[in-house]
Structures are given as C-alpha cells and as structure tokens.
Amino acid sequence: MLTLLGLCFLALLGLAVWGGSGRMPRAMFLGCAACMAGLGLAGGLALAGGELPPTPLPIGPPWAPSLIALDALSAWFLLILALVGLPASLFAAASPPPPAPVARAEGAAFPLFLAGMAAVIVAADGFSLLLGFEAMSLASWGLIAARHPRGPGRRTARLYLGFAIFSGLCLIAGFALLAPAGLGFAAIRTAPPEGWRAGMVLVLVLLGAGSKIGLAPFHVWLPLAHPAAATPASALMSGAMVKVALYVMLRMLMDLSGPAQPLWWGLPLVAVGAATALIGALRANLEQDIKAALACSTLENMGLMVVGLGLALVFRGADLRPLAALALGAVLLHALNHAGFKSLLFLCAGAVASLAGSRDPDRLGGLIHRMPWVAGCAMLGAASAAALPPFSGFASEWLLLQSLIQGWRVAEMSVQLLAAATLAVAGMAIGLAAAAMVRFLGLVFLGRPRTPMAAGARDATGLMRAALLIPAAASALLAVLAAPMLALGGGAIRVLLGANAHAPVTGFDLVLGEVGARYAPWAVAGLLALAVVLIAFAVRRRSKLEPTRGPAWDGGFMPPPAHLPFGDPLSQVSAAGLGQPIRRSLGAIALGIVERHEVAPPGSALPAALRVEAEDRGFTHVLQPLTRLRRTLSREAELLRNLTLRVYLSISFGTLVVLLALVALLERG
Amino acid sequence: MLVAFGSLITQILHVALILAAAPVIVGVVRWLKARLMGRRGPHLLQPWRDLLKLLRKRPVLAESASLVSSVAPYLAFGATALAAALIPSFAQGMLLAPMADLVLIGGLLALARVALALNGHDAGTPFGGMGAAREMTFAVFAEPALLVCVMVFAVLAGGSNIDAIGAALREGAMGMRVSLLFAGLALVGVMLAENARIPVDNPATHLELTMVHEAMLLEASGRHLAVWEMQAALKLTLWFALLAAIFLPFGTAPAGSGPLAWAIGLGLWVVKMALLAFGLAFFESAVAKMRVFRVPDFLGAALLLALLAAALIFVSTGLA
Numbered sequence: 010m011l012t013l014l015g016l017c018f019l020a021l022l023g024l025a026v027w028g029g030s031g032r033m034p035r036a037m038f039l040g041c042a043a044c045m046a047g048l049g050l051a052g053g054l055a056l057a058g059g060e061l062p063p064t065p066l067p068i069g070p071p072w073a074p075s076l077i078a079l080d081a082l083s084a085w086f087l088l089i090l091a092l093v094g095l096p097a098s099l100f101a102a103a104s105p106p107p108p109a110p111v112a113r114a115e116g117a118a119f120p121l122f123l124a125g126m127a128a129v130i131v132a133a134d135g136f137s138l139l140l141g142f143e144a145m146s147l148a149s150w151g152l153i154a155a156r157h158p159r160g161p162g163r164r165t166a167r168l169y170l171g172f173a174i175f176s177g178l179c180l181i182a183g184f185a186l187l188a189p190a191g192l193g194f195a196a197i198r199t200a201p202p203e204g205w206r207a208g209m210v211l212v213l214v215l216l217g218a219g220s221k222i223g224l225a226p227f228h229v230w231l232p233l234a235h236p237a238a239a240t241p242a243s244a245l246m247s248g249a250m251v252k253v254a255l256y257v258m259l260r261m262l263m264d265l266s267g268p269a270q271p272l273w274w275g276l277p278l279v280a281v282g283a284a285t286a287l288i289g290a291l292r293a294n295l296e297q298d299i300k301a302a303l304a305c306s307t308l309e310n311m312g313l314m315v316v317g318l319g320l321a322l323v324f325r326g327a328d329l330r331p332l333a334a335l336a337l338g339a340v341l342l343h344a345l346n347h348a349g350f351k352s353l354l355f356l357c358a359g360a361v362a363s364l365a366g367s368r369d370p371d372r373l374g375g376l377i378h379r380m381p382w383v384a385g386c387a388m389l390g391a392a393s394a395a396a397l398p399p400f401s402g403f404a405s406e407w408l409l410l411q412s413l414i415q416g417w418r419v420a421e422m423s424v425q426l427l428a429a430a431t432l433a434v435a436g437m438a439i440g441l442a443a444a445a446m447v448r449f450l451g452l453v454f455l456g457r458p459r460t461p462m463a464a465g466a467r468d469a470t471g472l473m474r475a476a477l478l479i480p481a482a483a484s485a486l487l488a489v490l491a492a493p494m495l496a497l498g499g500g501a502i503r504v505l506l507g508a509n510a511h512a513p514v515t516g517f518d519l520v521l522g523e524v525g526a527r528y529a530p531w532a533v534a535g536l537l538a539l540a541v542v543l544i545a546f547a548v549r550r551r552s553k554l555e556p557t558r559g560p561a562w563d564g565g566f567m568p569p570p571a572h573l574p575f576g577d578p579l580s581q582v583s584a585a586g587l588g589q590p591i592r593r594s595l596g597a598i599a600l601g602i603v604e605r606h607e608v609a610p611p612g613s614a615l616p617a618a619l620r621v622e623a624e625d626r627g628f629t630h631v632l633q634p635l636t637r638l639r640r641t642l643s644r645e646a647e648l649l650r651n652l653t654l655r656v657y658l659s660i661s662f663g664t665l666v667v668l669l670a671l672v673a674l675l676e677r678g
Numbered sequence: 679m680l681v682a683f684g685s686l687i688t689q690i691l692h693v694a695l696i697l698a699a700a701p702v703i704v705g706v707v708r709w710l711k712a713r714l715m716g717r718r719g720p721h722l723l724q725p726w727r728d729l730l731k732l733l734r735k736r737p738v739l740a741e742s743a744s745l746v747s748s749v750a751p752y753l754a755f756g757a758t759a760l761a762a763a764l765i766p767s768f769a770q771g772m773l774l775a776p777m778a779d780l781v782l783i784g785g786l787l788a789l790a791r792v793a794l795a796l797n798g799h800d801a802g803t804p805f806g807g808m809g810a811a812r813e814m815t816f817a818v819f820a821e822p823a824l825l826v827c828v829m830v831f832a833v834l835a836g837g838s839n840i841d842a843i844g845a846a847l848r849e850g851a852m853g854m855r856v857s858l859l860f861a862g863l864a865l866v867g868v869m870l871a872e873n874a875r876i877p878v879d880n881p882a883t884h885l886e887l888t889m890v891h892e893a894m895l896l897e898a899s900g901r902h903l904a905v906w907e908m909q910a911a912l913k914l915t916l917w918f919a920l921l922a923a924i925f926l927p928f929g930t931a932p933a934g935s936g937p938l939a940w941a942i943g944l945g946l947w948v949v950k951m952a953l954l955a956f957g958l959a960f961f962e963s964a965v966a967k968m969r970v971f972r973v974p975d976f977l978g979a980a981l982l983l984a985l986l987a988a989a990l991i992f993v994s995t996g997l998a
Binding site: 374375377378392395396397398403407410411413414415416417422425426428429430432433434435436437439440441443444446447448450451452455456457521525526527528529532533536537540541544545548549551552554555556557558559560561562563564566575576580581582586587588589590591593594595 | 730733734735736737738739740741742743744745746748752753755756757759760763774776777779781782785786788789791792795796798799800801802803804805806807808810811812814815817818819820821822823824825826828829832833836837838839842896897900901904905970971974981984985988989992993
C-alpha cells in the first residue's frame, strides 16, 4: 500500500518535470491517468480493509517527520479524486495541445495539481495537509493563469489567487489553534479544542475550507475561476478540488475537534450551506456560458453537502447517532455521485466547446443529431444532476432530504424550524437544478442548430469518447449500486461517528432504520424499465403506423424558406429567454439585477431594447465594501507620513505600553 | 403466504383500476365543468374515445425532432404510472407499499416533468421552449411545498411512507389538526400547478400566450399525443388519489384484509374521487386564470402555508 502510494506520488512529481519540458504532452497525460488509476486502486484496497496506519516519511519539516495515513475517510475521498482525475487526464490527452508556452505551464501544473490534492487526502499531520492544500491552490491558479496572460481572465486568476491565499491563511490559523500538543492528527485528537478555541476553529474552518468550497458569501470566485481553465482542469476543480476542501472540513470539524462538540456547531453550516445551494442553483439558470452554469451547479451541490455535514453535527450533538450516520452517508454518497456526474458534464461541455466551437448556448443547438455519443453522456449526467430517480444523484439527495425531514426529532424548536426552512430551500435548489439541467440540454443538444458551426460539428471519437464513457459508466453503476457502495464507505462513517455507527443501508436498499422509509434503486430502475417497455408494447400493438417527417407545426408558423436550412435561429428560445421566468421570480435573491427598457420615441424606426445587467450580490455586498475599506485605510495610513517627530514618538510609546500590558495580561491569565 | 398473495392481487387490481379510471376522471371533471357553466357536456368516456382515435392516426414528427420526441412520452408515462402504482386506492399493504415513499413519488413526477420539458425543447420551436421554461419554474416552487408537507406528515406518522401515513391518519389517533388543514391547502395548490389547472394554466386552451402544459405538446401527434394525454390524465388521478389517501383515508381496506373490505374500499374510493372531481370543477368554474408571473406568488403562498403547518405541528405536538 505504502509502495503504491509512494510510486504514484513520485510518478506525479516526475510527470510534472516532464510536462514542464513540453515534450510528448499526450504520453505525459496518459501517465497522469495511470497514476490516478493507481491512487483509485489504493483507495479501493483501503476501503476493502487494507487501511494504512499513520506512517512517518523520511521527509518533513525540521521539527517532526511528515506522516501519511489512509483510513476509510481518506480512502473514500481518494476514490473520488481518482474518479474525476482519470477521465480528466484522458480528456487532456485527447485534446489538441495549446501553443507551446501554455502547454509547458499546463503540463507542469496539471500533475502537481493532482499530487497536491492527493497529498491533502493522505496527510496525517497538519503540516503535510497544509502543504498539499497550498500546492493544490497554486497549481490550479497556474492552470488558470497559463491560459490567460492578460484581460478579464487574468483578473479572474488574480481574484482566485486572493481567495486561495485567504483560505490557506485561515486553515493555517485553524491548525495553529488545534495543535498545542503537536501537528500529528493523533496528537490533536488527544487534546480536542474547547470553549473559545473550538469556536474559533469552527469559524476559521468555515472561512478557510468554506471559501474553497465556495460557500456564500465567498462564492463569487468559483463561477468565474472554474470555467476559466482548460476543460480537464475545470472538471478537476469542480469535481475534485471542492471535495478535497470538503474533506478538510470533515476532518477538522468532525474528526480532529473531537466528538464532544455542542449541537449548535452544525447550525451555521446548515444555514450557510442552504444559502449557497440556493444561490448556486439560481445562477446556474442565468449563466450565458455552459461551463459557468455547470460551475454554479457545483455551488448548489456543495451547498447541499455542507447542509448534510451540518445536520450530522447537529444530530451528533443531540445524541441521535443513527440520524447522524444518515446525514453523513448522504454527504459521502453525494460527494461520490457529484464527482461522477459533474466530471462527466464538464467533459461533455468541453467536447462541445472544442468540437462545436463555442461555450455560448446561443451559438449551439441541435447537437444531438451531430454528436449522439456526447449528447447521450450529457443526458445521463444531467439526469443525475437533476436528482431524478433512478439516476445517481437521486439516491444521495433522497438521503439528504430524509435526514432533513427527520430534523424534527431533535428536541429543540429552533433546530426543527431551521430544518423545515432548510428543507424548503433544499427543495427549491433541487427544483432549480432540474430547471438548469433542462436548460443546458435543451439549448445545447435539442432543437435546431443556431450557427453553421454547430450544424457542422463532429462527434467525439477515440480517447475523448473513452474519457466521457468512464464517468458515464461510473454514474450508471452508482445509480443502481448506491447502497452497496455506501456500505463500502461505512468505515468512513465509523471514523467520524464512532465504532458502533453504520451506514443507512440494508442489502441493496437505502433504509432509514426504524422509521421504515426505504429507497431501492434497483427496484425503481427495474420497475421503471418494465413499465416503459410494457407501455410501449401495448401502444405499438394498437398503433402500427410508422411516423412521417414534416416541418415543425409550431402553432401554424410558416416553415422556413429554402435558404435557411435550419430555420430562423432567432425563432428559437434563447439562453436569456429560457432563464427569464426564474430571473423575474427569484433572481433578486442571488443577483442585483437592473432592467432598463428603452422604448423608441413615436415615429422613430429604432427598435426598442431591454437591457438587463446583473451582478452577484457577493460582489456588491462583500467584495466592494472590502475594497472601499482597503482604500479608506490606505488613505488614512497616508496621513501618518506627514506627522511631527513628537507625534511619532508618542505613537511608538503608546504601542509599547499597550504591548506590555497585553503581555502582562496573558502572563496572568 | 396468503398475505403476500393478497398484496400482489391488490397491486395488480390497483394498477388496472387507475389506468382505466384516469381518462374517465378527466371526463367527469370536463362534464361537471360543462354542467356548472350551463352546457350539456361531453360523454364521460369521451377522453377514452379520443385516446383510441389518436392511437389509430399516423404520428408526424418535426424535421428537427430527435429520438427524444419518440422516447420521452413513454418515459414520462412510465414514471407517472410507477408513481401512481405506489399510492394506495382501495386497499393498503399492496406489493409495492414498502417502496411507496413520498420523496420517491415526488422524484418520479420530476422525472416525468423533465421528460415533458425536453420534449418541448426537442423540435426547436419557440412555444415549446417557452412552455418548458415556465413548467420548470413552477416546479421550483411546487417541490419545496410538497417536501415541507411530507415533513408535516412524517411528524405525525414517523416516516415519509404514504402507506404508513394513510394508516396512521386512518387510525384517527391524530384527530383533526389545524396543521393538517394548512398542509392540505398547500397540497391542493401544488396539485393545481402540477396538473396545469386553473388558475395556473388552462387545460382547455391551445395557443394562448399564457399556456404552459399544452405548449410543450404542440409538436406531438398520433400515438405520442395519445400517450401524453394519458399521462396528464394519470397525473390528475394520481394527485386525487394522493389527496384521498392522506386526507380521506376512511374506509380503505387495511393491509391483509379480504375481498369484501376491498369492495367497500373501492366503493368509497369512487365516492372520494367524485367528490374531488366536483371540488376541482367547482373551483375551476369559480376562479379566473392568473397571469403567468403571478403564479410564483400563488405557489409561494402554498409554500408558506406548508411552513406554517410545520411550525404549528412542532408547537402542538410538544416535541420541543
């Protein structure tokens, strides 16, 4: 096990050097895929019982060797990383290489990004974990910055770097508070934080890991940064990197902070997660770029996972272990499912972008005729993302909704009301996700082509098709085998909730203990297939005529003239038009929207115009005030330069007195 | 063994019953509406006749239509039929009762809805896209209201299994509760939106700028249209059966009972369906259709009622 992990890490570092040289990028990415397969194998072996106890490495900081370990929780997330990393690497190998300097930078950063994420997951001490986290952040920044030497993309990269540094600092401070006895996880567990220290750890983890996950109000960078990178890197950021941050959150809040934390610990997580889910799902319906819409859908899913994590903390604090296991099972299973379908959807979007030439849905359309493989994969992924039974997303969201519905069992009125409100918000987010997925499929794959480029697109072939089929097959398997998979991850639940907790699973069904609610994915899939086949058979027995083709009736609209072979593109619904009902009814929650209707004066031949401008409230309410504050502070600081010597001396003296007083206070306390 | 056999028989009879009854219930609602408006009204079996006529016709697919137009109707009908098979009609304890989870039923309805919306997009016509966008928007408000209602029932019955909820409410241990009234009103609002009834949508119109459901079916014809019409009828029946199973569970044959109890349950089920059909027809005749952008307000009110029901039940059951 240790050999396998070590080989994979060394190979990834070697591949980074190779990629930096820019030679044979395709073989380098195939090597990354092999490393990912190896790490996935290690995760699978560890889940099947071959866990790796904390092992010191011959390297590390001066004060102690680095430790690595592979318990069930780490193994589960290693599996998630492999599930995204393998197809993403294959897709990278299949994509045409960018111009040389970009290719070299990406070739160096891509394996480093993978190695950083894997390092976070297998680290068993704070130092290695933070080192991996920073490597992950910097490498992913490099992947964005390499593609955008200037312009708005560069600003996005800078924004991302700012948030990455912020989350890194918060996590460093969090570990500093956790580790008076030492940075090793075993040492931290012997002295869990209490009182104000525990509260500060919660706040710092929420800020640090939370801003990496994209929790509101620190979500603004995510819909900009994730789509800005190349497609495989986008898939990794949206499918795996946010999960790594979720892993850090789980590890620090549920494992390292000890089991004795109070019930209210979960409440901020539930509230923030619900807000994130709603904002993300809303924005997924309003984006004009398919990759940005998918990144927003990541926000929604991560928000739901954080709700589940908060619920698990609440139930654990209320001593309702089976329900805590239910909520935690929902989080773990949804993390895995989301890794499958989101990498699938991102790779499909990347295939569309490279083969049909655009990421703007208003320049696509009708691709199901030209790219049946990509369209089929995208439909499977979208059905999973929309939480439709029997596809994979439904199983985990069913667990999450059930754990919210069972929220009334906590004997606290505030928790019950919060559970009811969160249930409403989660239901709304799931409905919005379904709307976003219908919008994605309808605009990109259905209907008529909107541009000649889309009309002439070719289907994904060879390695690119294989890269799509791997997560598609994983999603299909996870749909039917959700329960055995979660049972395999039962060890991860035991790591966090104690030895007598077990996954909410019986055989092939997901089951809620004594409550009697049950979801049997195999039965639903089988019955649904049976019903569809029987209905089709019965209908076709009575109705034998084969269909004919004709121009679309379209409520009596004229068929297009011969010189418009796919009809008038403008007579199809547009991306903005499709989002309009949601923008008008709910948009103001997430976005500050300004609508201006310019009517032409009487007698003028000018067209009337409706202009809609939208900006995320995270920008207007958080970032812009911060920028203003910084500007004010620097202006105030400028004033310090023109003081007299007397004032300078008194400022120094005052500072000295205050510091001495602080030291005296700390010595006494 | 006998119980298992009985559960299998009730399941088969139940599926046959709802499939046969669905178009008739649509016919009853249409007839009642016509009578209330002073017209004679069509025959009760007219929807069945329409379906058989449509099945004989040759379907015409739009040139830009893909496989979706040919597959979506069956998928939507299959999902709706499976959901309808889970909701008890005349007897409880059917074969699929352990699976009859309300969240799963909501998911199956969502599957049917997505299939319908994709069908609307498939031909690439403006009406279809517009209808799909509106349908998905309404669901955004309807789904949370349904889920919060499920939470209210779960507090009363312990879980979200509709069979268990019906059994718990039939025992009458709960008594009449204000929260159940609110939850019922919320569910009726959701039902009106899900079935595209007045005041959300008008099932009798084609080609109006306000239409939702019919807009997605403009390109369907022949057997595809027949399957869509049948799906809509089945969905209405499903919602009636759902309301009856939760709020009017009286007389339903309990699990493991014999044919006599089934017959009584069947008779009472017909009466309940007739009552609900009359209620729907009366309501639809009495109110006007609202503007499309008022619908979120209407469904938001349903959501608020559901949340109020949840809050009341937390207070009144003294769980806190």
